[in-house]
Amino acid sequence: MLPVIFIHGLIGSFADPRALAPLHPAPTLCPDLHGYGADARAEPGTITIDTQVEHLRATIDQALPGGHVHLVGHSVGGVIAAAFAHRFPERTASLVSVEGNFSLADAFWSQQLAAKTAAEVEQILQADRADPGRWLRAGGIEPTREHLRSATQDLAYQPASTIHAMARTVVEYTAGPDYQQLLRDVFERVPVHLVAGARSRAGWDVPAWALSAAASYTELPRTGHMVMLEAPEEFGALLAGLLAPVSAGQVSTPE
Template identity: 50%
Template structure:
């Protein structure tokens, strides 16, 4: 029987919208909110650190698989970085990992770098603008003429985290991916567990995947006709690909 799947979302939103759980059946899965997001949105900015997020995700592994149980990790964007850090800290708990355009370098964290430099006024203005026009935000990822369902998902994603959460996470991501020892951490993970790489056709060119990772990965795919927010564009196709890898 395949190990349960822990889905780790990116800098904004949730991997429960759309709900991938039923699409991943018969795999058992969980998509918890990170600290500062959704049900944890009241968490103060000062308490949102990389160490706190990893401890939070370790607790999520315990709830999903039982204390000491093994899981499979799926991380999107900065969630890919968190998944790698989790697998490095507790390698005995991780069966395999899927990185959906997860951060390999500061080049991948370009948006986090921008957010990390913003002051309160700039962050509030950015958030207000996007909440007022979610279609324009989707267009940044190449999703043009979204239907009502995708607009609703986008609106909910945009409202799931206060600006303090965005700044705290952006700064944590920039600090970790920019650290001199981060490439070595990733190489340890690739050496210990099967790692799969998934990208969108429109966004793959901007994903800074090093040659060593392409050679060392257990599998890779570029999903046609979508970009970085593939779970909003083609959730069924995404789930089918994850099932293919995670039921192996």
């Protein structure tokens, strides 16, 4: 199988060994986006969708130079994945959008955070870090010991300044006049698989044209928006089934 790149969303990483295991022996990469993880000291003013795409390209080129890759983008990461596929179709074998933002309606949480001050976002993050169980329950997730461990790590993965900057750039980008055409171009150029959590599907604003043009559509039962946190093994097995046929087939380079 071709390499698989996991692109995380607004909060937390997108890396869980239990989800990666079914993809073995394919190379997998779960990079820290600009402003996250090892790059958490980034200046908020440098965080945009375009800089995230360039940061992702540089990271992929360093770890996996040349060749095609599969992109798996979650939520806000779906916007970055689509922007990468549009800019670098020659590197993109396929795109899996895991409840990726299709419109401003999808970015409702980003809209709320973007409208707040930096100090208000800091207060929200500190409150969530102090009570990760409440944060999980807000997403309909049972705060088991394993879920609490993952939530604690996710909430510590980025500073409030990064969350605020990402929320603002996502709102601006998805509301822009060119975003819908960008998405249509990506669907025409590469196979796009749509994946949703069964509990959260009703809130995912997927247009009819995207459902019709998608290479596949799957709902993971008994999960919500944070599918990797709730069902990592099932999610990894789903990806293996979706991506192996693309890797085995002939991948053509767009003209």
